[in-house]
Every structure is written in C-alpha cells, then in structure tokens.
Amino acid sequence: MPRSLSLMLAVLLTAGGCATAGEEGGGDTGTGGTGPITFATGRDTTAYLQPLLDRWNQAHPAEKVTLLELPEAADEQRAQMVANLQAQSSRYDVLGLDVVWTAEFAENGWIIPLERGLFPLDRFLPPVVETAIYKDKLWAVPYTSNAGLLYYRTDLVKKPPRTWAELREQSREIKKKHNIEGYAGQFLAYEGLTVNFSEAVQSAGGQILSRDGTEVTLDPAKGEVALDFLLQGLREGWIPEESLSYKEEESRLAFQEGELAFARNWPHAYGPAKAKLGDKLGVTRLPGLNGPGSSTLGGANLAISAFSKHQQTAQEFIRYFTSLENERRVLTEGSFPPVWTELYDDPGLIKRFPYLPVLKESILAAKARPVSANYNQLSLVIASSVAKALSTPTPESADDVAVSMKSELEEIIRTQ
Template sequence: MRTFAVLPLLASVLAGCGGDDAGDGRITLNWYNFPDDSGALQQAADKCSQASGGRYRIIYNRLPRAADGQREQLVRRLAAEDTSVDIMGLDVTWAAEFAEARWIREWTGRAKQQATEGTLRVPLQTATWKDKLYAVPYNTNTQLLWYRNDLVPNPPRTWAEMLDMARDLAQQGKPHYVEIQGAQYEGLTVWFNSLINSAGGSILNEDATEPSLGPPAVRAAQIMRDLANSPAADPSLPNQMEDQNRLAMESGVAAFEINYPFVYPSMRANNPELFKNFRWAPYPRVDADRPSRPTIGGIDLAVSAYSRNPGPAFEAALCLRNRENQLRAALTGGLPPTMRGLYDEPSFIRDYPFAKTVLAALESASVRPITPAYQNVSIAVSHTLSPPAAISPESSVDTIREQIDQALESEGVIP
C-alpha cells in the first residue's frame, strides 16, 4: 500500500485562516491557487461571489510562486485536516496523490456532468484517478515549436531536421541555438515524457503499476543527448528553464525554442523588431510518420475533503472555471482554456493566432504518469538525465527503470 510522508505542521501555518461565516451571513470559501499577476483570478473570485446571490464569498489566497512551494503548503494544511481550505488549484500531476490520500472529494452527479461537458479529453485525464473524477480542469498548457522565419523559412517537422538546420546555421555564423529546458527539474521530465510518448511509448504502463520505457525511452534519451552535444545546444542548457529559454530567444542568439505560449506576448513586448519574424509550428516529431505528443500542463480545481461547505465549494469551482472566466484568464494571463468551444471564440483567436495549433496539440497531447508516486517518478527521470550531455541512452534508461520500481514500491517518501 502507498505510504504517505506527512510533513509537520507549524501552528503559524494556520494562523489567520478565515472562518465559515463572512460576518454578514455569507459563507466564506477559501480558494488556494497559484499567484496571478494579471488580475484574472481575483476577478473570477469577485464575479462568482456576486453570482452566488449572497450565499457565499470566495477569498482568493495566493500560493507560493514555485510549484514545489505550492504543493508543500497544501500538503501541510491537508495533513492537518485544515477545515479552512475549500477549493484548491492543483498542478496536473497532483490529483492522484491527493485522491489516494483522501484529501480531495470525488466529483459525482450533476457537478461531474457540468465539469466534463465540453471539456477537452486530455486535460480531464489529469483530473482522474482510478476511473473517478477528483478535480475539474481550470486551464491547460502545451509547448509549441517557436522559430525565426528570417533564419528558417519553413519550420522543421522532426527533431533530426531541426538539428540539421541548427548545424547549417552555425556553419553560416548565424543564430542557431535550440532553446529548451535542460536543468535538473520538472521541465527535464516533461521533455523526456514528450519524446517518449511521441516515439510511441510511455514512462509507466497503462495501469501505472510498473515502468514501461523500452525502445521508445532509449530513442528519447538519444535525442536529448544528441541535441546537448550538437551546435544546437545553448552553453547554458544544463541550467536552463522556461524563462531562461524565453530570454535567450528574445536576445537574438537562438533560431528555435520549445516553450509555452507565454513567449509570444513577451516577444511582442520586449523585442518588437524580432517579433516580426517570430513564428510557431507543432512540437517536433520523433518520426516523420508519427504525430508528436507534447506533454500538457495546467491547473485542476479540487474540493478539499475537510471543507465544511462542500456543496457551495463544488458550485464555486464550476463558476471559477466557467466560459467567461476561462476566456478572461486566456486573454489577460495567456492561459489556454480547457473548454473546446473557446477555441472558436473570435476574441480568443485574435489574441491567440496560434489557437488552432495549440488545440491540435492538446487533442493529441500526452500526460505525465498518473500515479500517487509521481513526485518520485519525476525525480528519478530528471536526476538521471541531468546533464543531458552526459546521458548514456541505454544505461540511463536502465537506471530510471530501477528507480521507478523503487518509487512504485514505496521504498522512498514523497519529497
């Protein structure tokens, strides 16, 4: 049976928590989510509070900026059975762990129907554990290939084509780097997961009971090593995350970038001249005859098992991710929606000219392994494949397999 590590709870963690009553007869619902600088989340909380007709007020509580800090705070509160937590924004890799620990409630009946109706299929997979829905997809995300069409008139379809183009540009003394996440963190796991799924494999088997890996994993590791040891590699590759990739592309040293759509408005604002030649294309394929399957990200909304007001919490969660609020989050915060119909919305397409490319990627996307042991699985991958230049494809995959076996047998604890 899965053993969960319980972090000690400090009294100060719960200090200042709101009660059940807002002081005017309304229920207070505490919503914990990632910190949003666009104002979209606060607007959603305000509008849904108004829409309740005075029955409840939603308080938007900002979690730490880093995903590890977000998870740590939620785990501490839930392990202490904190009743002040009502709605939580979960990273798409956490639902299985939280469900197995019985920290979040299952979505059933009318609430489940409303949560799933019109929602993209792959994001729903991230909110599902053992065929039960434990969260509702709030937003999603996927990587595209971004490139400069003044250097590359036609984008590459495969990783091999991209590396060949990078070599040719390097020989001509032109910008040629492929910016991608090579640091020892979750982004490296995402890169490997996208490659292995694009090669026709997966990290775990369908039941998430043992590693799958095999030849597709070796192929994925080979591509990572080849890039890291080619002229395409930025010298900072072993330390690069998404934002470093964005900055390098904006500085003009790169020809290609594998990243999320947030880079588009950033390039427009920070380098208008280069923006004129900034284009997008589908995530590169491993094989020309097999579609790519980039890994999705995003946030799922879950209702705490310890909430004193689960009924209003489910209702509020559905409101927070409704059509209006998802569209606002997409337009002001750049977060791709999980509702299929919004990809035909003219205002979304106007600000998201790559909407159809994002939708196509989401409809064929892959998810990271869905297992309560995901944190340890991810660490096994990212630690083994760092730095990418030192990867030994077959032996590295063997090491990953051994460490995942240990993680699934609960020989480690959740960090």
C-alpha cells in the same frame, strides 16, 4: 426537473461523507456547508484573478471567496498544500492543483469526489478531462490546460521542422550562417526536465509509465533514442550548453532576445515573444522522430478540500469559475489555455491568439503524465537520471541510462 432542484437533490443524496479513493465501494460525494471560502493557488497564476473573484463576491455577499496566494514554484505550492491537508486544516476550501497531483491528493483523502453531471465535461477537451479522473472518479474540474509548443524565428526558418533531423539540420545551418544558437528547452534538473524527456520518449513512440501509473512501460530502446536526441544536440553544439541551466523563464528570455532560433515552451511565452519579435515569431507543434511529436499535458484543476466546512459553496464556486464566460477570460485576460473546446475554434479569439489552432492540435495529441500517488518520486528519478547524463563530460551510454532509469522507476512502483 429545474437545475437548482436537481443540484439540491444531488447534494442531499451525497451528503453521507467523503470517500477516499482507497475505500471499497466509494464514490459518494460529500458537498455540504455554505459560507465564505478561500481559493488557494500559485502566485504565478493570480494576476488576472481578482476581477473574476469580485464578480462572484458581488453576487454572493454571504459566500465571499478570498484568494490565498501560494508560492510561485510548483514544488513549494504542493508542499504548503500538503502540510495544510495533513493537518486536516479547514483553511483551504478550493485548491488549484497541478494536473499531476490529482492521484496523490485523491489517494490520501485530501480532496472529495465530485458528481460528473454537475459540470459540462463533454464540452471540454477530452485529454484535459482525463487529468481530473482517478480510479474512475472525478476528483477535480479542469480549469486551464497546457501543451508544449515549438517557437521559431520566421526570418531564419523558411519551413518549420517536423522531425528531429530537420530541427538538427536547420539549427546547425542557422548557427553557421547567423551565429545564433539552435534549440533549447527546459534542461535544468527539475520537473521541466522530466517533461522535456517525457516528450522526447513520446515523440519517439514510447511511454515511460502506463496511463494508470502501475507499470513501467519504458522501452530502453525508445529511451535511448530520446536521450540521444538531446545528447547529440549538446555534443554537436546546436543545443547550447547554457540550456542545462534553463527553466521556462530562462529559455523564454533567450529566445525572445534573439539568442535562439528555436525554443520549446508553454503558450504563456507567446505574448512576451510576440511583443519583442513581432512578425518574426512563429509557433508550431513539437517535432518528433518521424513527424510531429507529442507534448506533455499540463494545466491546472480545481478541487475541494476534504476538510472544508463550506463544500457546497466551494462546488458552486468551481461551477462558476469554470463556466464558458470565465474560461474566455482565462484566455483573454490571463493568457492561459482554456479547457472549453469551442474557444479554440472561435474566429475572433484566433485572430487575437493565432497559436490557438496549433495549441488545440498539441493538446489533443498530448499525453498526461502518469497517474501515480508517488509521482514526485518518479519525476525526481527521471530528472536526475537525465540531468546526470546530459551534464557529465563522459556519461554512461544512453542505453545504460535508460536501463538504470527503468530499474529505479520499477522499484518505486513496487513499493507504492
């Protein structure tokens, strides 16, 4: 059957309306209506987008897409989207969602389920596809991925650390010999600290919540080990106290300006660091307790508003925007990690972006944040608990913090 005909039949068969995740027997997709659309996404991702949008608009003069730039901060993006969707406004058609928002938006009926067969999901990195699925339904299409990496100075480090013990030893030696600080991540009390602590727990062999977000699986002993890794670094001075105020940008600048020997950051930091450090820049997987650690999976997915009047156009736009050709541009022009597996094995791209093989390993070993409609509350508890422990001169024991955190998380799960 021709692809266009099969798509038309799929649309006709599923035009019965939008089912929310909570509806019994749901699963139908509702993608009717063609016409102009808006694409709402965060401002920090938009610099390279306009040429891609122009190509679509030239080919679809009656279905042009308009870019709607939302605030740069993820929390503000979410707040603006939620306000629009709660009002059932049709202003937004395609939504650029952080991967952790899928469950919340689906559960509230703000986005529509999609037909899996319309997208080449089998050619995407498997962990990335999982971020778009909630209650066995596809609610969005992966657009970019992300995983944390360890950046290091090759002129100071002969062999990059694979374990926390090696990171500690090398950091202390470098600080003593070269008066350069050791290691930093994102330790301010915000989503970045949740990510960094989650990575530490995972890298110690634990997990904070079950994959479906219905059970707190944090072993206090694993939580204690993860927290002690950070506390030890601060006490001994190989994690600088200044890093308690670091988000992604601050840690990136500190590293590339020569203030740090090691830094945890996302792949977007590679370009500026390479321009500044040249051959002195190295990238590897995050270290863990007994070997390479596990990153938190990041990235963005594209979803369709349940209140869009032009859902068919929105769906076709997403198919275009996540195509192999455009995903290549996402990397080469936007410097964002693509979702197509084959791009990570392309020799030409690897020559231009040498970190791709390591990034692929990191993504495949990464774990998604919990799928929960109350993710924001969970994240606030984690970040505030860890921040209090790290910044208090005489903090509770790491064990007490882990036990208290688990109790607070369980209370949120019980009430959701």
